[in-house]
Amino acid sequence: MQVPSHVEYERATSVEHALELLARFGPESRVLAGGHSLIPMMKLRLAQPETLIDINGISGLSRIAMEGDELRIGALVRHAQLLDSALAGEHFPVLHDAERVIADPIVRNWGTIGGSLCQADPSEDLSAVFGAIRATAVIQGRDGARAVPVREFHLGPYETVVAPDELLTELRVPIRPGGGSAYEKVARRVGDWSVAAAGAVIWLDPASGTPTVSEAGIGLAAVGAGHFVAEEAEDFLRGQPVSDEMFARAGQIAAEHCTPSADQRGPADYKRHLTGELTTRALRRAAARACGQEA
Amino acid sequence: MTAVQEQGTPMGYGSMRRKEDARFVRGKGLYIDDVRLRGMLHGAVLRSPYAHARILSVDVTAAEAHPKVRAVITGETLLDRGMAWMPTLSGDQQAVLATDKVRFQGQEVAFVVADDRYAARDALELIDVEYEPLPAVMDARRALDDGAPLIRDDLAGRQPGPAGNHVFDWDAGDAARTEEIFARADVTIAEDLLYPRVHPAPLETCGAVADFDTISGKLTMWSTSQAPHAHRLLYSLAAGIPEHKIRVISPDIGGGFGNKVPIYPGYLCAVIGSIICGRPVKWVEDRSENLMSTSFARDYHMHGEIAATRDGKILAVRVHVLADHGAFNGAAQPTKFPAGFFGVFTGSYDLEAAYCHVTGVYTNKAPGGVAYSCSFRITEAVYLVERMVDMLAFELDADPAELRMKNLLRPDQFPYTCATGWVYDSGDYARTLQLALDKAGYAELRREQAASRERGELMGIGISFFTEAVGAGPRKHMDILGLGMADGCELRVHPTGSAVLRISVQTQGQGHETTFAQIVAEELGISPDDIDVVHGDTDQTPFGLGTYGSRSTPVSGAAAAVVARRVREKARIVAAAMLEVSADDLDWEKGRWFVRGDPDHGRTIAEIALAAHSDLDLPEGAEGHLDASCVYNPPNLTYPCGAYICVVDVDPGTGKVSVRRFVAVDDCGVRINPMIVEGQIHGGLADGVGMALMEVIAFDAGGNCLGGSFMDYLLPTAEECPSWELGETVTPSPHHPIGAKGVGESATVGSPPAVVNAVMDALRPFGVRHADMPLTPAQVWCAIQGRPLRTDLAIT
Numbered sequence A: 001m002q003v004p005s006h007v008e009y010e011r012a013t014s015v016e017h018a019l020e021l022l023a024r025f026g027p028e029s030r031v032l033a034g035g036h037s038l039i040p041m042m043k044l045r046l047a048q049p050e051t052l053i054d055i056n057g058i059s060g061l062s063r064i065a066m067e068g069d070e071l072r073i074g075a076l077v078r079h080a081q082l083l084d085s086a087l088a089g090e091h092f093p094v095l096h097d098a099e100r101v102i103a104d105p106i107v108r109n110w111g112t113i114g115g116s117l118c119q120a121d122p123s124e125d126l127s128a129v130f131g132a133i134r135a136t137a138v139i140q141g142r143d144g145a146r147a148v149p150v151r152e153f154h155l156g157p158y159e160t161v162v163a164p165d166e167l168l169t170e171l172r173v174p175i176r177p178g179g180g181s182a183y184e185k186v187a188r189r190v191g192d193w194s195v196a197a198a199g200a201v202i203w204l205d206p207a208s209g210t211p212t213v214s215e216a217g218i219g220l221a222a223v224g225a226g227h228f229v230a231e232e233a234e235d236f237l238r239g240q241p242v243s244d245e246m247f248a249r250a251g252q253i254a255a256e257h258c259t260p261s262a263d264q265r266g267p268a269d270y271k272r273h274l275t276g277e278l279t280t281r282a283l284r285r286a287a288a289r290a291c292g293q294e295a
Numbered sequence B: 001m002t003a004v005q006e007q008g009t010p011m012g013y014g015s016m017r018r019k020e021d022a023r024f025v026r027g028k029g030l031y032i033d034d035v036r037l038r039g040m041l042h043g044a045v046l047r048s049p050y051a052h053a054r055i056l057s058v059d060v061t062a063a064e065a066h067p068k069v070r071a072v073i074t075g076e077t078l079l080d081r082g083m084a085w086m087p088t089l090s091g092d093q094q095a096v097l098a099t100d101k102v103r104f105q106g107q108e109v110a111f112v113v114a115d116d117r118y119a120a121r122d123a124l125e126l127i128d129v130e131y132e133p134l135p136a137v138m139d140a141r142r143a144l145d146d147g148a149p150l151i152r153d154d155l156a157g158r159q160p161g162p163a164g165n166h167v168f169d170w171d172a173g174d175a176a177r178t179e180e181i182f183a184r185a186d187v188t189i190a191e192d193l194l195y196p197r198v199h200p201a202p203l204e205t206c207g208a209v210a211d212f213d214t215i216s217g218k219l220t221m222w223s224t225s226q227a228p229h230a231h232r233l234l235y236s237l238a239a240g241i242p243e244h245k246i247r248v249i250s251p252d253i254g255g256g257f258g259n260k261v262p263i264y265p266g267y268l269c270a271v272i273g274s275i276i277c278g279r280p281v282k283w284v285e286d287r288s289e290n291l292m293s294t295s296f297a298r299d300y301h302m303h304g305e306i307a308a309t310r311d312g313k314i315l316a317v318r319v320h321v322l323a324d325h326g327a328f329n330g331a332a333q334p335t336k337f338p339a340g341f342f343g344v345f346t347g348s349y350d351l352e353a354a355y356c357h358v359t360g361v362y363t364n365k366a367p368g369g370v371a372y373s374c375s376f377r378i379t380e381a382v383y384l385v386e387r388m389v390d391m392l393a394f395e396l397d398a399d400p401a402e403l404r405m406k407n408l409l410r411p412d413q414f415p416y417t418c419a420t421g422w423v424y425d426s427g428d429y430a431r432t433l434q435l436a437l438d439k440a441g442y443a444e445l446r447r448e449q450a451a452s453r454e455r456g457e458l459m460g461i462g463i464s465f466f467t468e469a470v471g472a473g474p475r476k477h478m479d480i481l482g483l484g485m486a487d488g489c490e491l492r493v494h495p496t497g498s499a500v501l502r503i504s505v506q507t508q509g510q511g512h513e514t515t516f517a518q519i520v521a522e523e524l525g526i527s528p529d530d531i532d533v534v535h536g537d538t539d540q541t542p543f544g545l546g547t548y549g550s551r552s553t554p555v556s557g558a559a560a561a562v563v564a565r566r567v568r569e570k571a572r573i574v575a576a577a578m579l580e581v582s583a584d585d586l587d588w589e590k591g592r593w594f595v596r597g598d599p600d601h602g603r604t605i606a607e608i609a610l611a612a613h614s615d616l617d618l619p620e621g622a623e624g625h626l627d628a629s630c631v632y633n634p635p636n637l638t639y640p641c642g643a644y645i646c647v648v649d650v651d652p653g654t655g656k657v658s659v660r661r662f663v664a665v666d667d668c669g670v671r672i673n674p675m676i677v678e679g680q681i682h683g684g685l686a687d688g689v690g691m692a693l694m695e696v697i698a699f700d701a702g703g704n705c706l707g708g709s710f711m712d713y714l715l716p717t718a719e720e721c722p723s724w725e726l727g728e729t730v731t732p733s734p735h736h737p738i739g740a741k742g743v744g745e746s747a748t749v750g751s752p753p754a755v756v757n758a759v760m761d762a763l764r765p766f767g768v769r770h771a772d773m774p775l776t777p778a779q780v781w782c783a784i785q786g787r788p789l790r791t792d793l794a795i796t
């Protein structure tokens, strides 16, 4: 059994309470959500926080709801809950695609959306997904809330804009009709982190005969893409007619601009190749869904 | 010995439910970590962060000052007691706690005994070790280079033969004759194949509770042991405690797969901790410790060659192996076989000649060698020959099934002495392969493949046909540390007719408590529920070498049958006295001796047992009671075989392999409990898929182990496994009392080449002939690019 070092434990009952506890215990305290990233690190003694502030008892952070033209996902929503949400799936199939291939049912039952983003692992699938769909993160501090686009949320590996005394409370995703989305991931084994993964969302302008791309979002995980997105490929796609060839070109562009590094999941050139391949596949599927050709 | 059962039917009681599951499904098993003794303390091991470094100093002052710490033990402590080194099962020595140098990452450096596990772990961080890092040997292929760093300077002057990082050279077969055949053969093929280092990874890690009684001087050692009797000897040698003062108890074991055959430094540290503190000490390693420091398997770098005629008659196989044994030669195998039973790389074919040469080397990696369901290296042997046969099919553009059919041994060739001297006992190989082909619908699969290739899809069909050699072994040839590999067994029938069977082997999930009761039940005609099987406690059981190498049923199972037959013969004498007839006039039917020609006149085993314990007048020579013991010395190994067919789909864009189907036809002789046999096969097939597609322990140039957690060392899940399609043929072993051959490792041995052959078959359109395991998506993609990875090194 791997055993963590000594740690104190506090249970927050509300967002305000959590913020107060964070302020009281200072930067050596850590928020505990699902614990599926934090606890393993503590057992390996890679993390040795002095105090855990458990936010699992806070009500109101586990909501998935439509408000106006925004889909709102609470920070404490579990992976499994997002996977089960018909509402989320209806607007963004990419969320369901991704959740199906994140970790395993045990991790999904307890790991949270907020924890995933705050962990900021370079291979985190949801960072790519929320980046692709241009979500906004709501961050609560003692002096109030601020909204930060997910594309500006990550400062680097394991680093985000959330300050030690702040809490991520919610993700907001703008809804626009006429879109389709999809996620493609290659892992060595089910439940393993991505070797590479790509999420795509696409909106079509059906005005003319061949539909053209009015807007696209491409998120990439595990391949060192800045802010988990492939902006150059998105720029390329805007205004292009929908075709396999265009998607393959976009994939190529995404592959050229990412910076994968070699590890036991594969050499860099393979990951670059996968980035292209998976981006192309995700775009194709997203487009098919936008055209109502695939569920 | 009575005649072998002719029919391939399971024994009586067949697929009865496992007796041990009643406690397991209720969570009432007793594993090492469940053992809690009064006053028990907890140990933790400090391990080396370096693969190779000199130890300059170890400062334990701060750790000793921790309020909950009872003892801090270092190599120096052990040197004073003459316990710094322990013998390995291969006759090498291994550091218990490092004194001079550390030789692999994760090596044991110090041991803390504390009031609880947390404190023990905390105190490790208070120990200050000063290291001087040394260059390390991380690539086995560089181990014998001039100027390679010398790992085992502790052996200076002790080791005969070539110095440096050389462990042994061993060969088998006829080199000259093999060369002659290669020189004139129409077709010869050579290929480098790596069977990478993998780990048995039992879900229960290794651990022990050592309880040294300072008054009696007796050590009770609860430990995760596949071989309690052998361990008793090792503890005696290493700790200087007389053997009769040591009791090894191996309670329920959560998987062994060879990982729990050797003893580990942690066990001995617990013993020393208990001696020093006068209290029981528990030590249970964590997952990373298990993966990084305990016995690995494989790590065979093979250069294989095959020679054949143009029309596909295989003539000879030759192989040169570089065997990476890590920092200490801790391989568990019979003394005369430093490369285990690798000699059966001749496979299932009628060869004219064969030759192998194995060179063992030291590297700065965890020690061990033989573990993980491998039947003493037959895993490597079968992989080698089955890959080579497929490469031959590739070069000849022949169908791999037909090529095998053409070369398989025929039933009339048994007993068959192979080119390296092994005597295969029995088999009907063509029938076994044909059944697998039929079950798979082979011809149809090939048609489907042709059509799918047209569409640019990559479907692959892989075959492997394996012959195993298990049940070590005949005492004359096989011993471990001088202990012959025979197994003792004792059977006692109680006055009321129920019985206790004491066996020397130890179950780690194989179901011995059920199958051994079934063997006796079959022989005595009483219910298996009335037979208690005792194992895993050296004070309670006769001597024997334990469970590994699929030896339980072939050796100990035979002992159980023999002992039951002895009891039956004793019962005959008692029955004769009861019935007042001559013993010669009695006939046996299951459970009962009766007067020949007068079936109504008879006595059941229960009646006989009671009489045997009573005041009944017994003839001269009969002593009363109803019991017997025996030591079974197998006349030969048994040779299970099987034909496996795997169907895969490879995604050409990503390199991802999915196993679509797996057909496994096994011939393990007579099946005692077919359900348990199938369970063994299911597990082994999953193992095989894991090894073929994802499992590997690689090391980077800096000496870091890259497989130290289950996030890094991947085990297969149900998602990667198809629904197994099993079949059987039954060719009883002619020399085993009940015709059984052993099955524990068949599937692990046979399945990896089937999966790899299938993937290579799928990649045929790219001209790919070989790529090393594991065939991860990256490896498959790299193979398609024509530059497969070396999977034992860090990917760069």
Ligand SMILES: Cc1cc2nc3c(=O)[nH]c(=O)nc-3n(C[C@H](O)[C@H](O)[C@H](O)COP(=O)(O)OP(=O)(O)OC[C@H]3O[C@@H](n4cnc5c(N)ncnc54)[C@H](O)[C@@H]3O)c2cc1C
Residues within 6 Å of the ligand: A030, A031, A032, A033, A034, A035, A036, A037, A038, A039, A040, A075, A076, A079, A101, A102, A103, A104, A107, A110, A111, A112, A113, A114, A115, A116, A118, A119, A123, A124, A125, A126, A162, A166, A167, A168, A169, A191, A192, A193, A194
């Ligand atoms: C076996 C396994 C496999 C996995 N596989 C994958 C995979 O394939 N793909 C993938 O993307 N992920 C994978 N993961 C990671 C998983 O998605 C995350 O571990 C998990 O969901 C993170 O959420 P959590 O609630 O458990 O976070 P925690 O572990 O509780 O927290 C993680 C970090 O975020 C901080 N934090 C959490 N919530 C907040 C908040 N609301 N505000 C501020 N800070 C916060 C914590 O303080 C901590 O630093 C895997 C994990 C495991 C254990």
